[in-house]
Amino acid sequence: MxxxxxEPWNDPEAKPLIQFQNVSKRFGDFTAIDDLTxxxxxKEFFALLGPSGCGKTTMMRMLAGxxxxxxxxxxxAGQDMxxxxxxxxxxxxxxxxxxxxxxxxxxxxxxxxLKREAMPKNDISDRVDEMLRLTRLEKFxxxxxxxxxxxxxxxxxxxxxxxKKPKLLLLDEPLGALDKKLRQDTQFELMDIQEKTGTTFVIxxxxxxxxxxxASRVAVMDNGKIIQVATPDRIYETPNSVYVADFIxxxxxxxGIATPTGEDRYSIAWKEGQAPLNVTSATAFSxxxxxxxxxxxxxxxxxxxxxxxxxxxxxxxxxxIAYLGNISTYHVELPSGAVIKxxxxxxxxxxxxxxxxxxxxxxxxxxxxxxxxxx
Amino acid sequence: xxxxxxxxxxxxxxLALFLVPFIIVLKIxxxxxxxxxxxxxxxxxxxxxxxxxxSELDFENFVWLSEDDLYWKAYLSSLKxxxxxxxxxxxxxxxxxxxxxxxxxxxxxxxxxxxILPFWTSFLIRVYAWMGILSNExxxxxxxxxxxIISEPLTILTPNTAVYIGIVYTYLPFMILPIYAALERLDxxxxxxxxxxxxxxxxxxxxxxIPLSKTGIVAGCFLVFIxxxxxxxxxxxxxxxxxxxxxxxxxEEFFSNRDWPVASAVAVVLLLLLIIPIVLFQRNQQxxxxxxQ
Numbered sequence: 001m002x003x004x005x006x007e008p009w010n011d012p013e014a015k016p017l018i019q020f021q022n023v024s025k026r027f028g029d030f031t032a033i034d035d036l037t038x039x040x041x042x043k044e045f046f047a048l049l050g051p052s053g054c055g056k057t058t059m060m061r062m063l064a065g066x067x068x069x070x071x072x073x074x075x076x077a078g079q080d081m082x083x084x085x086x087x088x089x090x091x092x093x094x095x096x097x098x099x100x101x102x103x104x105x106x107x108x109x110x111x112x113x114l115k116r117e118a119m120p121k122n123d124i125s126d127r128v129d130e131m132l133r134l135t136r137l138e139k140f141x142x143x144x145x146x147x148x149x150x151x152x153x154x155x156x157x158x159x160x161x162x163x164k165k166p167k168l169l170l171l172d173e174p175l176g177a178l179d180k181k182l183r184q185d186t187q188f189e190l191m192d193i194q195e196k197t198g199t200t201f202v203i204x205x206x207x208x209x210x211x212x213x214x215a216s217r218v219a220v221m222d223n224g225k226i227i228q229v230a231t232p233d234r235i236y237e238t239p240n241s242v243y244v245a246d247f248i249x250x251x252x253x254x255x256g257i258a259t260p261t262g263e264d265r266y267s268i269a270w271k272e273g274q275a276p277l278n279v280t281s282a283t284a285f286s287x288x289x290x291x292x293x294x295x296x297x298x299x300x301x302x303x304x305x306x307x308x309x310x311x312x313x314x315x316x317x318x319x320x321i322a323y324l325g326n327i328s329t330y331h332v333e334l335p336s337g338a339v340i341k342x343x344x345x346x347x348x349x350x351x352x353x354x355x356x357x358x359x360x361x362x363x364x365x366x367x368x369x370x371x372x373x374x375x
Numbered sequence: 376x377x378x379x380x381x382x383x384x385x386x387x388x389x390l391a392l393f394l395v396p397f398i399i400v401l402k403i404x405x406x407x408x409x410x411x412x413x414x415x416x417x418x419x420x421x422x423x424x425x426x427x428x429x430s431e432l433d434f435e436n437f438v439w440l441s442e443d444d445l446y447w448k449a450y451l452s453s454l455k456x457x458x459x460x461x462x463x464x465x466x467x468x469x470x471x472x473x474x475x476x477x478x479x480x481x482x483x484x485x486x487x488x489x490x491i492l493p494f495w496t497s498f499l500i501r502v503y504a505w506m507g508i509l510s511n512e513x514x515x516x517x518x519x520x521x522x523x524i525i526s527e528p529l530t531i532l533t534p535n536t537a538v539y540i541g542i543v544y545t546y547l548p549f550m551i552l553p554i555y556a557a558l559e560r561l562d563x564x565x566x567x568x569x570x571x572x573x574x575x576x577x578x579x580x581x582x583x584x585i586p587l588s589k590t591g592i593v594a595g596c597f598l599v600f601i602x603x604x605x606x607x608x609x610x611x612x613x614x615x616x617x618x619x620x621x622x623x624x625x626x627e628e629f630f631s632n633r634d635w636p637v638a639s640a641v642a643v644v645l646l647l648l649l650i651i652p653i654v655l656f657q658r659n660q661q662x663x664x665x666x667x668q
Contacts (some may be wrong), residue, residue: 066567086570099568102666103586146666164572191414372554 006216007231008041015078017042017200018063018168023072025058032058033069034224045194046200049247050221056204059221060170061163063202077167087116088090092166096173100145106156107132107141112167113164114253131159133204134193151182158190171203175210187213201210208248212236220244236296241375245294252300252340254293258372263343268293271336279312281372295370297343302330303362304354311367316340318359323350328357332363366370377455397646404639405432422553438642445624446641451647452619460521460542464599465592468545471592475551475583476558483564487555490548497570502541503614506532509540533616546602557591558584558598571620590663597656604652605645 008014016039032055032065034269036304040046048056061067062074066084074081078243081089100109110131113126132138135155140148145156154174161169174190175183194201205211211218211234219229228240237270239245243252256270256277266285267279270293277293285291319339320331323346330342342363346353355361409416417431440446466661475486493501507512511533516528563582569579584593607622614620629638 016554064567064571086567089571089572089577091571093568093571095564095568097562098565099562099564101568101587103589112569116573116578118538160572 005313006043008044009039009217013042016279017077018202019072019075020059020343021061021075023069023074025055025062025067026070031224033062034192035072036224037072038219038226038229040200040202043201045109045191045214045216047202047215047218048202049208049218051247052206053339054221055224056206056221057172060093060172060202060204063168064091064170065089066252090167091170092161092164092168093170093172094157094161096176098145098153098177100153100156100160100267102145105142105144106137106148107265107331109145109156110160110163112160117164127163131163133198134162135159141151148350150177154178154186155189158193162199166199167199168200168202171201173205173340175205175207183210190214212248220247232292235308238371239294239373242292242373245371245373250297251343252293252295252297254295254338254340254370256291256293258291259287260285265367266291268372269356271334271338273336274314274334274338278367279370279372280367283372283374285372285374289374292373292375293357293370294373295365297329297341298327299369300340300342300363300365302332302344303364304341304359306362307364310322310364313362313364314340315362316358318355318357318361321355321357328353330361332361382409388493400639400642402432402486403635404436404637404643405434406636407431407433407435407638408634413635414633436636437644439637440640446621447622449619449621452622453606456538456542456618456620457600457606458537460546460603461600463543464546464550465596466654468547468595469554469592471547471556472551472554475555476561482557489552494548498545500614501544502609505544506537506541509537532540534613534618537613538610538618541613542603542606543611546599548571549598549602553598554588554591557588558579561587573576575607586644590659592662593659594656594663597652599657601649601656602651 004276008016020038022038023033023036024031024113034055036059036294050056056172058067062069063076063081063085065081068082072090076090092169101112104112107128111124111139114127117186128141129138132141137155137159140152140156142351148156154177158174171190173187178186187210191203194214197239201214212235217229218232218235219226222228222243228235228244230238232307235244235249239248245251246253254268254270254277256268258266258268259276261267261278264280264282266279266281268291270277270278280295280323306315314334316332316334318330319333322329322331325346327343327345330344331339332342333339340363348354403415406415406417408414417428419425420426460609471490474492475483478486506513511528511530511532513532514524515531519525520528542594542641565583566579569583570576574582605622606620607626610618610620610623616622624637625641628634628641632638642654
């Protein structure tokens with residue numbers, strides 16, 4: 001059985017639903033969005049990820065129509081959106097604060113958008129009931145927003161924004177106010193609902209785990225620019241810059257000088273007194289070029305004895321252990337002073353673990369484990 | 376015991392400054408006029424006892440109030456003036472409160488100051504200043520004559536308009552402040568959400584802003600309506616002989632006629648009339664507090 005792969009971004013025939021064309025947005029001297037071009041496809045769950053102030057919320061507000069681009073144009077289904085006011089757009093937004101109308105009941109909140117269209121009363125009622133079922137809120141229809149919990153409010157906000165069957169749903173930090181456990185459950189709920197309704201979702205978040213979990217593609221932003229757009233696994237495994245590697249998950253960044261040693265193979269000279277590292281890289285580096293090796297802690301193996309037959313091995317002393325329950329992260333200090341993080345699963349009980357503070361250990365990794373980055 | 380002492384203070388305050396004076400006024404309203412000092416009878420006398428004293432009290436003055444049409448006309452006219460000026464104050468005050476709440480944050484304190492500032496000069500001086508501006512020989516007419524827009528001075532200051540201008544001007548802050556308080560707390564994202572869901576600016580205002588500032592509107596309306604109903608100074612300064620308000624009737628009954636019992640009866644009826652809006656006002660405040668919890 002073959003599962004059809006959903007990747008319209010690799011299909012040259014596919015037309016994006018949303019097209020940003022050289023969009024810039026400036027507030028006075030401050031540039032929030034800097035010459036940004038990107039396409040988002042139909043039925044995608046697209047995540048905008050970045051630290052606060054990177055411009056991700058501005059991008060979303062431009063899609064909703066609350067901000068207009070200073071330069072460039074945004075197209076929705078081929079139509080230039082600049083002259084279209086927010087109330088005439090086929091987009092709906094789920095606000096960070098949920099923005100539920102406190103004077104209306106849950107039912108009326110969900111019906112609010114439908115009543116603005118000349119929709120027959122019965123259809124409105126059917127649609128609201130359908131949304132209540134979808135978000136499992138049937139029991140709370142008559143309550144006011146302040147009479148329900150945070151998680152329920154979040155679902156009301158979602159139901160309200162989905163009720164009008166928008167072409168595009170915008171979610172502004174939708175799960176920010178929920179505690180971790182509820183957040184995780186809701187993430188899967190969101191994915192379910194997105195699949196069921198087939199709506200295109202654009203989510204803004206600063207939580208990389210959330211972006212990785214829900215999104216079909218993630219755009220990592222910094223200072224009004226998109227640094228990388230890719231599927232979550234590619235963002236994690238093959239970041240295109242130190243910024244992305246560092247922003248997503250934990251990483252060891254080793255600065256060095258590259259020397260080609262064969263096809264796609266390089267030897268990296270780094271700290272003095274340390275043997276050069278052997279790595280492979282699909283991107284080409286010239287002789288003597290400065291480079292950064294990004295390697296994830298879980299791809300570094302920690303050994304009590306010196307291993308043989310491995311591409312890279314360094315010796316060091318355990319400086320710190322971050323015990324996370326299922327895994328532990330070991331901070332290992334090399335004789336040169338550099339600290340490398342290695343992660344291993346805690347398959348044995350803590351009292352029986354093989355290493356503890358001050359132990360001398362060997363760290364090893366393969367030539368393909370890391371990514372060699374120029375910037 | 377400590378709790379009891381704590382709540383005893385406000386209760387004693389109410390008892391001494393509200394209930395006791397009210398009982399005195401009520402007693403006077405049940406008495407008869409007498410050429411004496413004070414000008415009413417009976418007085419409580421230990422010798423005859425409480426029953427003899429009570430048997431001399433009657434509701435004659437209240438019956439009189441219902442028989443002479445001057446009084447109920449004055450009550451009705453007061454109600455009308457209070458109602459109309461409340462609506463006018465709301466129409467003038469709401470846009471001002473809205474503009475204040477929408478102003479940039481650093482401006483709001485200054486704007487608030489400007490609303491309160493006139494309170495620092497005497498109310499009488501401000502009312503006379505208005506008369507100076509609006510009268511037939513006033514600045515406004517002179518200015519209009521000078522520009523040539525009119526050739527004859529306009530009579531802006533008919534007694535009734537003058538009273539309305541005075542009341543709206545005086546009570547405007549009582550309307551603005553509660554509405555401003557309600558609007559300032561209004562989350563902007565609610566308006567954006569309404570627009571996002573298909574409302575125009577105007578419908579968003581009508582469906583979200585107005586309902587969410589309702590408590591402020593109701594509070595402001597009562598804060599204007601209740602004192603205007605018994606207003607005396609503004610109609611007697613600015614109004615003419617045909618401006619009939621119960622506050623003025625009361626004053627005349629008391630000082631010109633020296634009929635304390637009838638004046639007291641007028642006051643008691645006014646108080647009973649005011650209890651209705653006051654109770655409604657209290658309920659509004661209570662509802663607002665519940666909504667906030």
